[in-house]
Amino acid sequence: MAKPTASLEKIKDFWNSQINDEANWAFNMKLLRAVGLFGGSIFIMRNFGDLMAI
Template sequence: MATEKPTASLEKIKDFLNSQINDEATWAFNMKLLRALGLFCGSIFIMRNFGDLMAI
């Protein structure tokens, strides 16, 4: 019955991901965003696990 709808949305997702990866300007922005997110999450992890060692 509704087999066409999920494949259409899957194709839209694939097109979106390809447009984000294959375009150089968009990829550069996405890499900056991923690095910032990784640094943020890494700093939260470090402070939660080793924050007591940094206390004065």
């Protein structure tokens, strides 16, 4: 059986490398904005798309 502390440490190290590194943080923020914009546009079109029809 795997050690839960070893896998938890790997996850913590990965998380910290993504947050604390400037280059990774910049890329992750661009990705989060793109996903948020995409999800928001789907939400708006599904709920208010009939109001936008001609």
